[in-house]
Every structure is written in structure tokens, then in C-alpha cells.
Amino acid sequence: MPDPNMPDSNDFIAGMNSDSRKSPVRVAFVTRRTSAQVKARDDGGTVMVFPEALFRGAVAIELLLLVLVVFSLFWDAPLEELANPLLTPNPAKAPWYFLGLQELLHYFPPVVAGVLIPGLVVTALIAIPYFQINIEGEGLWSRNRTLRLRMVRITLVLFILFLASFHVWVALAPTLLMVGLMLYSATERHDAGRFHRWLASKPLSFWIMSWFLLSSAVLTLIGTFFRGPGWSFVMPWSGQI
């Protein structure tokens, strides 16, 4: 079957053409739980990296460059006065990607915000693929629903109490949102819509990662745009950031 994206084979100079041979297919041997069998999957065919994938990649990079060039032409990179160790700006802010952490520093002692949390995050990120016991990617509630629901509820209540005891209200908001969605996905209903079914199919790792994404995004945004002198809460347009 000729690929419509590929140049017409008539264009090619007569001679050896690798298209004339059948493309190799991937073969998987699955030994667990079943007797040995051969399963062949048609994955929709392959294309040559050159030129198809390479040019696509190049186009993507060029688009990125185009956007960045336009940006650079019209917005100048920030530059402030010469560094002066005697003149502390208020607030002194870290680069934006650390502002989530700096925001946490406002609530927790430095050992927690500066060491424990980032350390846990990096460890968790590295460990994710090795902890993946749920290889089928089945939903959190598809098995042992009652037991799991109880465990999840206890954990969530404890965690929310922990956040509240440190007055981490900004992290509490995204947490509550995720908890709400999670408990909603745990409800059993027959007339469930697509959204509910989609949520219900999600494993525990999805919930944890989504919570991490949402709260770090909220913390970073708050730290970047809503923190003024003395790390007080200000509005972005107040001109005090």
C-alpha cells in the first residue's frame, strides 16, 4: 500500500528500492498468565525519519524560533541596576520556577520548604516508573473500592488538616479541587457521562501528579504575580511586585 504522503514511486529512479520489501513488524511474546502465543500488531505503518520526521521537527523548531524572535524584537529582557549587596529589594524574588518553593517557604520552616519538599518531589519523580504496579493502568476504584475509598478519605483528611495547620491556604484550594474531583469520580452512577467515566478510569498516580501540577502552578503564579513587599498579598496591577 503506497503511502499518500510519500512521493510517487514513479519519481524514483529505477533500481533497488527498499519499499519493495515488506516492512518488519513488531512481535511480542507474552508469557504471563497465558500460554505462549504470537501476537502481531499492525501499528499503522512506518515512515522514514528522513525526510518526514526530520522536517516536521524542523518546522516545529522554526515555529518556536519565529515566536521567540518576534517576542525578542518587541519585549526587552529585564535589566535592573548594578547589583548592590547593601540594597535589598523588597520583595527579593528567586527565578520564577523557584517561586513555588519560595511561596512554601512563607509557610513552612526552611528545612521543610527548601529541603524536604523538593527532595521528595525529585525522589518521587525518579521513582515513578519503578513504582508502577498498575501496569494495565486501570482505574483507582475498579477494585477493592470500599477499602480504597476509606484509605483515601483518611489520608485526604489528614493531609488537609496538615495544610490547614500551617495556614497553607493557597495550596489548600487546588488540593480541595482535586479531592472534590477524586471523590466525584468514586461515586457509582449508571447514567455517568463521558467526563465521569474518564475520571473514574484514572489510576492513583494520575491523581497525585495532577495534584502536584495544579498546586505547583497555583503556588508559582501566586509567588510570581501576587506577592509584594514583605511577601504580602498584593494585586498584580498594584505595581508593588
Place this chain on the structure above:
Amino acid sequence: MAATLSQQLTALRRTRVWRSVFRGGNGTSNLDRALAVQQNLFLHLSSVKVRKRSLAFRVTWFLGTLCMGALMILVATGIPLMLYYHPSVPQAYADMKDLQSVVSAGVFLRNLHRWSAHAMVLLVFAHMFKVFYRGAYRPPREFNWVVGVILLIVTLLLSYTGYLLPWDQLAFWAITVGSNLLSSVPVIGPKVRFLMLGGNTVNANALLRFYVLHCVILPLTAATFVAVHFWRIRKDGGIYPGKDHKHA
């Protein structure tokens, strides 16, 4: 016009000089196309064929490619910037001023470098989340995920070390705030901070260290791990096509 152009290009490809440089030949057969990738130092990490499905936009959003693109832009703008920069106090800041006022296209170079750096951090994070949500980290790709985490950290460090180099108030205090976090690590924190800054405060030594890290050590580290990352894509079975894949 287009035809003549392509004819001329074909003719160019047939010349001895071209063929001595690009082993792949004229690119008119799949063998040639395969050779074009395989025989190229920079492309040989990739396989010669790729699943058609995995090229679809929704699969990767091209985030990995864009990260690489941002890195390339950063190298391309960073090298000319190095020509105008002295990692010393207060000359570093004077160099920023000169970039703005007397160096041809100096402002543009600096802008592009700065914005690309921010874009890269964003893209790397986006890439990570995209890979996670697609489940592309699962075995046998687990080690490539770890490499990716390392690259994320290297990217953050590259951005962070570069942040100090203009030696303005923004740079100085951002690094001061950031490095103060390090001191809270029990036992080794202050030592590591001292090692990083070359002193107890952000000073000229810190600037030099950050410069060397930013321009030599971290880019080499990044290049090494990027190579491993790419190599492992191929070794781990190509770009993950997605688990919901059904027979066509």
C-alpha cells in the same frame, strides 16, 4: 521555477563533493533516506524509520523536539554573547549596558537568549507532564524517564546559573534568595553553598563559578544526557504510540 530548482538540487547532490560529505546519496530511495540518518553523526542516534502514528501532533505535541530546539537556540545565541561578556565585577554589568547601547544586535541576542531560556524551562516541564499523562514512562522506558528528570534538573541549573550573569539587582537577589535555601539543608547545606558560591555571600567568585557552570560544565552535561535520552528513545522501542492504540 520549482522544477528547475529541484533539478539543480538533484544535480548538486550528484556531485562528488556533495557525495563526499553526505553519504546518503540523492535521497531518492528509502535506502538513501536510511543512510542519510544512519551515516550522520547527529542523526544516527535516531532510528531510520518511525511509526507514522507517533508523528501525529496530539501524541507528543512535539514537546521533546521543541526542548531540543530551544536548547539549540540557546547555544546559538549564547556563544556570541560570550564574546561580549567578562565574568568579573562590575564589568559584567557594564557589558550588559554595552550590549544594549553599542553592540550590533546586542539587545536582540540577549532578549532571544533570555526568552528562549524561559521557554525551555516551560517546555521541559510541559514535556515531562505530557510524557507522564500519556504513560510513556512505563517500562521499558523507565530509565529514559529518569534521564529526563536529570535533564529537567540540569535545565533548571542552566537557567539558574545564567540568571546571575548580568550582575544586576534582579540577578544578585534572585541568586541570594535561591542559595539561602541551600543553607537550610542539615549538616552539608552551608558547605555546599560555600562550594557553589566560592564564599559565604554572592560575590565575584560566585559569578565566575556560575559562569563556568553555565558555559562549560552544565552544557556538556546536558549534551551528554540529551544524547543518552535520544539514544534510549530508539533503544526503548521508539516514541510511545499510546496504549489506546487499536488495530487500524
Place this chain on the structure above:
Amino acid sequence: MSVRGRIAAAKAFLFGDSARAFGTLSLALLALLTVVPARDYFRDWRGVQKQYLQLIHGRNDAPALTRHFQGGVQQIWLPEIGVVDRCTTCHVGLKESTLTDVRTQPFRPHPPVPHSLTEFGCVLCHRGQGTATSVADAHNSSSSWEEPILPARYLESGCGQCHIQPLTGTPKLNQGRELLARYGCVRCHTMRAPDGTKRTGTDEPPSLEHIADKTSREWIAAWLRDPQAYAGSATMPNFQLKDDEIRDIAAFLIAQSQPYRSQKASEPAPVPSQDDAVIQQGASLYGESFCASCHAVQNAAGLLVGGNLGPELTRVGSKVKIDWLADWLRNPAIYDPASAMPHYRFDAKQIGLLVTFLSSKTDSDFTGTAKAAAAEPKQIERGRILVIERGCASCHAINGLKAPEDFAPELTEVGSRPLSRILFAPGVPNTLPDYIAARIRDPRSFGDTLKMPRFSLPQPQVDAIVTALLAQTARAETLPASMRIPARKPSDYRPAGRAGKLMDEMRCFSCHIINGRGGTMAPELTYEGTSVQRAWLVNFLKNPNTLRPALIRRMPRFNVTDAEANTLADYIMTAWQTPDFEGDASDDLRFTAADVQSGRELFYNKYACQSCHIIDQSKDKGYVGPTLTQVGSRLTAPWILHWLRNAQTLRPGSLEPVWNMNDADARSITAFLMAQKGAPVKEAARK
């Protein structure tokens, strides 16, 4: 083909496959990237240089101007003072003296200044960002550069970074510094000159240690409420105190006061007469004694008439007690040994007249008539705390309190204070000069709890003070010491012996400069011994008449005895001599009538001296210089001769022009002037 078809075809041609899309995007990117060099090409300075070339095109001086012109970015680089100024890239005509007709910036030539642009650069005086090459960056404030171009009215502050002494070219800076000293700003705020010396006040805030003997609690209260209501010229600022605070401070000040005399005065205090005729006599004595040379009084029109060396006396009758006033007129040193007021040696009758006159100058609106109730200890204690809080002891001596150190923020580097450290009051433009000006004009607008009092100063004085403060930069302290023009060492010249004691009593140095020390109101007397004749001097000391009829301020009579006059004259004739005349003893100073006659000709015709001086009271109308009708009895011949040759060497800054007179002319005019003896002077008897 339909439009839609064409679009589809174009789309297929441009983006048909990834290779085509890549090619199309590459071209687009390339097109976009041409903006970068284009922007570089259209930078501000290139257009400005083009304008300049058009401007000079066709002018007479075009060849020279074109030869001087250099295209491209120009810079003045002075590493030792940290200057990288690229201003001359646009300001191309700064050094072109032939461009004086050009009034538009950036091509105006720089007005002549004693400094070379290439040795000092531009930003040292003008501020702004020297390294910038765009109009906005160079002149305005931005996130990466705080100091904008200094408004022209504060420009003299630049000079003050190196010049510690007053300069003739910087009246505003000099005035500002003088005001900082006169209003006692430097008593609360430490202010150091670039060489590290502390600036000091020239005001002499009165000691309050004996205040109860001098004035009443009611007056203190009224004064504290508004010092300018008592005397418009008062330098004491308004502390904007509440009524109860005023009451308590006045109570404390009276309570801490101690008597200045251990025993009662030997003479009884005069009783002021209510008789208008007596008051009139007192007024005449006040006038004859030239009190108005130092003290001012408001006239009927509300204008101040008189000098500002001493306090204004318009309402002095409401202030001082009779006993104190009599003592003060008897001899000010009894109350205040450091007072600038001379010991007049008035007799009892004169004192009575003056007390009558001065105590008649009352203003019942000022103090009111109510007597204050007796002070409670609680009030006194609260007053003491208030006095400490307000830093009164920074200026005034008060029993039991020490002058606080660094009472107010140091202002040594106020001229380069970062804006990020400043909280602006609403309505104040966010620039440093505006901030300082607002701070001086109304300190309390920056917060009710601030201690700084309000000085009611007119705008030009505020501008002058701002100029002086803007000169207090951090840069001034880091400039190489070789650039500093050091302060002249203040002279501590004090004549010795009996004459010295007399001079101290009469406070000669309050008005005259002698050997570098003294006030500027009256002529310098350093070479007086060379210039005047002894007989005239003795007579003048006893009965000073005026030399310059146009002047209001004159030398008062000090009632000196013959013996005292002779003592003083002996000292002056011996000690106050110029060393320059010694080698000129060969000058022939025996004049003939012919010399006098030719001198008259030269005086009236060649040099037209009568434009400024008077020889013949009936004809001559010159009022600028001193009257010369008696000059032959007053000055010595060698002095006149040297004066005519070059007055500037004898008294720098004198209005007398440098005539470049030949020796013959000078000799003839000297002969003529020496012939002007006026009425015969009777020499006082020598002891």
C-alpha cells in the same frame, strides 16, 4: 480557477509537505530576521548625526565643522573616575565655538566652563546614563538606570562634588550651602564634605540655660507656636506643636533655667518712660548707634529695614525683660560671652533711652495678655521628654541635657539616595530633587510622626538647598583625592595685647575681615595700617563718619576714649601692614603743583574717575566708590599709588577697574588726590 482554488493551490505550494513548509518558514524567518540589522541601522544617534550634517551644510564654517565631525559612536572614557560617556555621539557640536547661533539641542555648543569636556566627561555634572546611545536611555530614568538628567536649575550641584569652597560661578550652590549652615540643618543632620570634614552651622542658636532671666513663659509659648509670627526673619523653624506640648515645653524651659548673674547688677535697672518724646530720643540714639546695621525692624509698610547679623527687633518689647535688656546694652558679654554684638560702652542715660525705645516695640497680638498658670511638675517632666524627643538640644544649650549625636539621618550621600529607598508622599513626582524639595517644604506631608520641623522658605531658597544637597553624592566621596579642591583652613587670627582685648570687646571681627577671619559686612582691614594715615584713623575710631554716602550700614560709635583710640591706632599702624610695599621705597612722593594739575586733568578727562567718586561735592555725582573730598588726609600716598597701579592685588574683588596706568599717570593722580585734604583734622592728643 476560483479564489478558493487559488488559495488551496498556494497553500499546497507553500505548505504542501513538511519540506515545503520548512522552506516557506525559513524564508519567513529570514525576512523577520532582517528587522534585527535594520533596527540597528535606525538607531537614534545615526539619525541625529545625519541631521547635524544637514545643519552644517552650507554654513560658512562648514569646512571646519566637517573636519571636526567624526561619525559613529563616540565616547569619553576616564577609567579613574568611572566615566564612560557617549553623549558626544549625538551632542556633536559641544566644542564648536562657531555654532553659538544654534539654540536647538542636541547641537548647541557647551557654554564656556573652566573644565575640559574630555577631562571630566558629561555625567559627572549632568547625571543621566553616559553609556547609553539612545535618547530615552541617556536622559530618562529606567529600571536599569535610576538617575535621569539633572534639571538645569540644580546643575550647580555637580560643581559641589569637588569644590568644597564657594565658587564665583555657582551662586545657587553657595547660597544653598550657606542656608544649610544658617538654618542649622547641619546641627541635626550630619553632612560631610567629600574630604570627610563635617559641615558646621553658622547660626548661633542662643543658649537656653538662663532663659528665664531673659523672657517669659508666655513669650516662649507664643514663639514656639510660630517663630515667624514674632520675627519674619527668624531662622528657628516651626515645630508644629500642639498647644499642650507648647505649654509643657515652655514650663520645662523656664524650670531648667539658672540665673546668669551671681549677684544683682550694681546699677538699678532703668524704668522705661511712657513719654513719646523720650521714646523719640531713644529712636534717635538707636539710629545714631547704627543698630540697624545688624538689627532689622519692620517699617509701617511691613518691610524689614536693617541688617540680618542680629535678631529682628520689631517686637522685642514683648519678649525681653527690662533688667535683662539693660544688662545686655551695658555689655552683652555679661549674658553671652560669645555674642557677636559689640560692647558699646553706653552711659546710664543712653541705656535708659534705648531701653525705653526698645521696650516700646511691643505687639500685644503676639503674646496675648493672659498670664500662664503656674506649671505643674508633671507638665515640666513631660516638657523635658518633648524637648528630648524633638532634639532641641541639637541646637540650644539646655541645662541637664547633652546635644544628641546623629539626631536626624545623615545626609552625606543624600544626592545619590536610591529611589527604591524613598517613600514618596502622594502628589510628589518620583524624582530625587522633587523629593528633597517636598521634604524641605513640608516635612509632615511624609508622615505626622516625623520630627523634622517646617522651614518657611521661598522657592528660590528651597531650590538652592536642593542644589547643595544634590552635591552630597556617593560619587563625590569616591573621586580621586587629586580632583578635590580642598577647603581653605579657617583662620584663627586673634590680635594680642590690650589692643586685642579692645577689638574683642568691640567685636571688630563681627563685621571686618582681618587676616582671613571675620564677617563680610564691612571692608577688609588686613592692610589698614599701610593704607590710612594715623591721625585720620584715631579720629575715625572716636567718631566714625561715613565714607560711602550711599550706604545704610555704617560703622557705629563705640564711645572709645582717646587712650583707647591711640592704643588701637598704634596696633593697626604696626601690625596691619602689607609686605608688598617694602621694595618700592624709591618712589618719589614729593609732589609739585604741576603734578597736582596734571593729575586733575587725568582724573577728570583721561580716566573719568568722577563717574564713581566725588571730589567736588557741587559737581561730581559718583556714588559707587567712596567720596574722595578728604582722601589726602585719609590715605597714604604709597597706598594710592599702588591702588591706582592695580587695586586687585591689594583687595581682590574690588570694584576698582585695573587701569594699566603708566607710572607717570599714577604718580600725577596720586599727587592730585593727596591734595584733597578737606576740612583740617585735629589730631587727638597722644598719651
